[in-house]
Amino acid sequence: MASLPKLYCAWFCPFAQRAWISLLHKGIEFEYIEQDPYDKSAEWLAVNPRGLVPAILxxxxxxxxxxxxxxYVDDAWPGGKSLLPKGCVRKSLCAHME
Incomplete structure (x- = not known):
């Protein structure tokens, strides 16, 4: 049985909110973990060596x-509502919208 994904997030970070919204949009059950992005503990750096949010474990x-x-969310949970358009050109355009 697959484990429940863990979302390491900071409520105030718009980049982390993108990952958060993607999980909600796909209707995926997940564990929300509020991560202080200024805390560079060894445990946190084991999840994300850059020490930034978001991260999904x-x-x-x-x-x-x-x-x-x-x-990752779109590929790991196919079906239902897609987050990205089909086709490599359209997907690449979305990558530049940050």
């Missing part, structure tokens, strides 16, 4: 950077 693997998190 799922099945023992961590992904970070908001755009990467969105792409």
């Amino acid at each position: 799922h099945n023992g693997r961590a992904v970070y950077e908001s755009q990467v998190c969105i792409e």
Whole structure:
């Protein structure tokens, strides 16, 4: 059985909010973990070596950077509401909208 994804987030960070909204949009149940982005503990750096939010820990693997998190969510939970358009050209245009 797959583990519940953990979203490491900071409520005030717009980049972290992108990952948060992507999980909500897809209707994915997840564990929200409020992470102080200024806390560079060894435990946090093991999840994200850059020490920044957002990060998603799922099945023992961590992904970070908001755009990467969105792409991961869309690929890991296919079906339903898609977050990104189909086609490599359209997807690449979305990557430049930050």
